[in-house]
Amino acid sequence: MTESITAAMLVIGDEILSGRTQDTNLNYIAKFLGALGIDMREARVVPDVEKEIVDAVNALRARYTYVFTTGGIGPTHDDITADAIARAFGVGIDYHPEALALLAARYQPGEFNEMRKRMARIPDGASLIRNSASTAPGFQIGNVFVMAGVPMVMRAMMEDVAPRLKRGTVVTTATVSARIGEGRIAGPLAKIQAEYANVVIGSYPFYTPDGYGVQLVVRGRDAASVEAAAGAIEAAIAAEGASAERIFS
Amino acid sequence: MTESITAAMLVIGDEILSGRTQDTNLNYIAKFLGALGIDMREARVVPDVEKEIVDAVNALRARYTYVFTTGGIGPTHDDITADAIARAFGVGIDYHPEALALLAARYQPGEFNEMRKRMARIPDGASLIRNSASTAPGFQIGNVFVMAGVPMVMRAMMEDVAPRLKRGTVVTTATVSARIGEGRIAGPLAKIQAEYANVVIGSYPFYTPDGYGVQLVVRGRDAASVEAAAGAIEAAIAAEGASAERIFS
Numbered sequence: 043m044t045e046s047i048t049a050a051m052l053v054i055g056d057e058i059l060s061g062r063t064q065d066t067n068l069n070y071i072a073k074f075l076g077a078l079g080i081d082m083r084e085a086r087v088v089p090d091v092e093k094e095i096v097d098a099v100n101a102l103r104a105r106y107t108y109v110f111t112t113g114g115i116g117p118t119h120d121d122i123t124a125d126a127i128a129r130a131f132g133v134g135i136d137y138h139p140e141a142l143a144l145l146a147a148r149y150q151p152g153e154f155n156e157m158r159k160r161m162a163r164i165p166d167g168a169s170l171i172r173n174s175a176s177t178a179p180g181f182q183i184g185n186v187f188v189m190a191g192v193p194m195v196m197r198a199m200m201e202d203v204a205p206r207l208k209r210g211t212v213v214t215t216a217t218v219s220a221r222i223g224e225g226r227i228a229g230p231l232a233k234i235q236a237e238y239a240n241v242v243i244g245s246y247p248f249y250t251p252d253g254y255g256v257q258l259v260v261r262g263r264d265a266a267s268v269e270a271a272a273g274a275i276e277a278a279i280a281a282e283g284a285s286a287e288r289i290f291s
Numbered sequence: 292m293t294e295s296i297t298a299a300m301l302v303i304g305d306e307i308l309s310g311r312t313q314d315t316n317l318n319y320i321a322k323f324l325g326a327l328g329i330d331m332r333e334a335r336v337v338p339d340v341e342k343e344i345v346d347a348v349n350a351l352r353a354r355y356t357y358v359f360t361t362g363g364i365g366p367t368h369d370d371i372t373a374d375a376i377a378r379a380f381g382v383g384i385d386y387h388p389e390a391l392a393l394l395a396a397r398y399q400p401g402e403f404n405e406m407r408k409r410m411a412r413i414p415d416g417a418s419l420i421r422n423s424a425s426t427a428p429g430f431q432i433g434n435v436f437v438m439a440g441v442p443m444v445m446r447a448m449m450e451d452v453a454p455r456l457k458r459g460t461v462v463t464t465a466t467v468s469a470r471i472g473e474g475r476i477a478g479p480l481a482k483i484q485a486e487y488a489n490v491v492i493g494s495y496p497f498y499t500p501d502g503y504g505v506q507l508v509v510r511g512r513d514a515a516s517v518e519a520a521a522g523a524i525e526a527a528i529a530a531e532g533a534s535a536e537r538i539f540s
Contacts, residue, residue, distance in 0.1 A: 056493055059331045060462075061321030062508065063495070065314075068336070072310030082308045084343070085336040087317070090493070094333070117474040118494035119481040157477030194498060213309075225366040228406030232368040244305055244339070245367035246312070249443060259311065 046263070047210040049075050050102040051085040054095055054113035054123055055191055058087050067112045067196055074200055079210030080108070090114060095126035103130075103186050108207065113191030115180060117157045124181070127188055128165035138164035141179050148177040173198035182206065214265040216272035217289040220279045221255040230278035231258065238271040240264055257289065295512070296459040298324050299351040300334040303344055303362035303372055304440055307336050316361045316445055323449055328459030329357070339363060344375035352379075352435050357456065362440030364429060366406045373430075376437055377414035387413035390428050397426040422447035431455065463514040465521035466538040469528045470504040479527035480507065487520040489513055506538065 051071055057063040065087070072082040083106055088094040095114075102109045114123030128135035141162035146154050161178040164170070171180035171189060175198035180189040182203070189199045220227070224247045235243045241262035248255055258275050262268045272288075279286040300320055306312040314336070321331040332355055337343040344363075351358045363372030377384035390411035395403050410427040413419065420429035420438065424447035429438040431452070438448045469476070473496045484492045490511035497504055507524050511517045521537075528535040 056491065056510075057495060057508070058317070059321055059334065060510065061318050061325055061331070062493075064318045068307070069310050069313045072308055076310055082310070083338060085308065087334040089332060116494065116496065117477045119477070119484050120491075120493050153472075153475070155474065155478060157481070158474035160477075161474075192496065192498070223402075225404065225407035225410075226402070228366045228368070228409075229404060232406070235368050242305065242369075244311075244369050245365065246306060247365065247441065249441070259306070261305075261309065 047080045047108075047208050048083045048106040049080050049108045049110060050083055050106040052095070052098050052102060052109060052111040053085065053087040053191075054090065054111055055087075056089045056120070058113075059089055066193055067191070070193065070197060071110055071112075071200065074204075075207075076213060078204065078207060079212040080207065081210070081213075090120050090122060092122055092126045092129065095123060096130045099127060099130045099186060103184065107185060109186045110203075111186065111188050112196050115161065115178065115188060115190055117160050117178075121160065123188060124163050124165060127168075127183060127186065131165060131167075131183055131186075133166040133183075135163050135165045137162045138168075138170065138181075141170060144177050144179065171199045171202050173202055211263045213261050213263055214268045216260045216268050218258045218260075218272055218275050218279070218286050219255060219289050220258070220284050220286045221253060222279060222282060222284040223254070224256045226282055226284075227256065227258070227275075227279060230281070231275065234271055234274045234278065237274070238262075238267055240267050241271045243271065243275070296329045296357075296457050297332045297355040298329050298357045298359060299332055299355040301344070301347050301351060301358060301360040302334065302336040302440075303339065303360055304336075305338045305369070307362075308338055315442055316440070319442065319446065320359055320361075320449065323453075324456075325462060327453065327456060328461040329456060330459070330462075339369050339371060341371055341375045341378065344372060345379045348376060348379045348435060352433065356434060358435045359452075360435065360437050361445050364410065364427065364437060364439055366409050366427075370409065372437060373412050373414060376432060376435065380414060380416075380432055380435075382415040382432075384412050384414045386411045387417075387419065387430075390419060393426050393428065420448050420451050422451055460512045462510050462512055463517045465509045465517050467507045467509075467521055467524050467528070467535050468504060468538050469507070469533050469535045470502060471528060471531060471533040472503070473505040475531055475533075476505065476507070476524075476528060479530070480524065483520055483523045483527065486523070487511075487516055489516050490520045492520065492524070 168181040168183035244259040276286040417430040417432040
């Protein structure tokens with residue numbers, strides 16, 4: 043693939059690592075960014091421990107165009123992401139006037155307590171990420187986007203984030219599915235991969251009640267090369283006496 | 292929490308980072324290990340790129356009791372995990388006689404081609420991980436367990452892995468659910484967390500069609516402390532005029 047705009051994701055939360063919660067945010071954000079031509083290159087999951095968050099965000103933000111974090115921006119004691127991000131950037135953190143005004147307007151008199159005010163604590167120099175699903179904002183500092191862990195809220199935040207992102211050439215994908223053992227097609231596949239160096243070919247076996255097969259996924263930024271490689275794969279499958287089917291999703 | 296046996300997970304595969312596939316292996320392994328008293332502390336997802344796998348596995352194996360990897364052990368050109376693990380450990384890699392015999396027995400004459408033989412390439416000094424779902428083995432080298440990415444196969448491999456693991460004291464969990472704003476209970480919750488230093492309290496808001504609420508999850512290795520903290524949380528919710536419910540799962 044040619045040079046591209048890259049991203050990493052940092053999932054923050056004990057509940058993911060304990061198995062209590064199945065993360066779905068990585069998958070959503072990966073696809074969301076894919077549609078903008080941005081490549082997700084790495085993801086990490088860390089617990090609600092400040093040093094772990096600081097170390098991970100600093101490793102990732104130095105390496106990728108963008109970093110997206112989810113989790114830990116609520117009002118409770120275990121929501122430590124904003125403080126950790128401030129520390130990672132070596133900046134202060136304080137109540138953000140706009141965030142404070144947004145939250146104050148949301149609550150009844152007497153309900154906007156100290157813990158809820160915590161949600162207005164934003165690292166110095168950050169800009170807010172507004173969303174339609176919740177009053178509490180996320181924030182952007184440098185190339186790092188800090189968002190809620192609740193999928194509904196994170197998804198709304200991504201709408202506010204999208205216009206801020208540089209876009210790349212969208213990757214074209216062609217998927218060929220065949221009822222053939224992965225190992226039977228592996229040899230020709232390696233030759234096709236070597237021939238088409240500007241695409242990446244992935245091979246994903248599947249097992250269903252009525253038998254097994256493999257999905258061969260060609261990805262690349264040059265649509266003609268993707269199509270040519272997919273055609274070569276179909277020909278190789280036919281040469282093995284099996285039939286191939288294009289999957290459009 | 293007291294000292295514990297720790298684990299990290301390394302998910303290997305472009306398909307997770309592109310969003311093509313939703314990973315569920317982290318969640319499964321986290322719960323599986325939790326039942327053995329082993330704490331999942333970190334997870335990473337990396338693409339099918341040797342240096343990325345090598346760097347991640349070396350970072351993780353130095354830091355945690357165990358590392359579990361999924362993905363990249365099939366017969367195709369994009370299956371590079373075994374070679375990457377050998378490089379990470381600085382050892383050679385060759386056809387493993389037992390793995391070769393297992394695979395040879397599975398295929399018809401003439402079907403056991405060079406690419407399929409790739410699945411018998413095991414780093415020097417590793418022991419095989421057998422499984423009931425597939426002939427191709429995973430392997431253990433040092434504190435690293437290398438498994439398939441297909442969930443059905445990975446799950447079968449974990450059964451072979453389990454007897455090799457040191458076990459810790461299983462974490463006790465108590466979950467209190469209440470129809471109350473997270474921010475209303477956040478103050479008392481912080482005090483309860485400060486009082487019960489040997490438990491970890493997580494606060495997870497939820498939104499359903501009939502309203503919102505919060506699940507408060509207390510985790511710890513001392514069951515009496517977990518129960519006492521959960522009781523204190525229930526009392527704090529009652530003091531706010533809301534009702535609390537224990538969730539048993």
